[in-house]
Amino acid sequence: MSIIIFLIVGLIAGLIARAVVPGRQSMGIVATLILGVVGSFVGGLILSFLPGGQPFPSFNASGLIGSIIGAIVVLLIYIAVRRRTGRTA
Numbered sequence: 001m002s003i004i005i006f007l008i009v010g011l012i013a014g015l016i017a018r019a020v021v022p023g024r025q026s027m028g029i030v031a032t033l034i035l036g037v038v039g040s041f042v043g044g045l046i047l048s049f050l051p052g053g054q055p056f057p058s059f060n061a062s063g064l065i066g067s068i069i070g071a072i073v074v075l076l077i078y079i080a081v082r083r084r085t086g087r088t089a
Contacts, residue, residue: 009067010036013043017071025075035078039071046070 011029014036018025027035043066 006040007033007037009064010040010071012036013039013064013067013071016068017075020068020072021075021079023079025079035074036067036071039069039074040067041070042074043067043070046073 011033014032014034017035017039018027018032040063044063046069047063047066
């Protein structure tokens with residue numbers, strides 16, 4: 001059951017990241033899910049460096065916010081790499 005919740009949170013984080021970052025991101029639902037899941041790991045890593053932070057905290061508001069922030073960071077890196085390789089987003 002926890003893997004399903006993790007995937008749902010990842011999808012929500014990916015959707016929010018795509019809504020916040022300006023521009024058109026041509027990716028489907030699976031790519032958005034992957035974006036959110038990778039963003040969750042990045043967000044957990046970011047949160048673990050904060051004072052009092054735990055590596056990969058359990059599901060709570062700070063974990064969701066960290067997932068969204070991580071997904072935004074991953075999406076911005078994805079857009080920068082696509083532009084650098086000559087592909088337009």
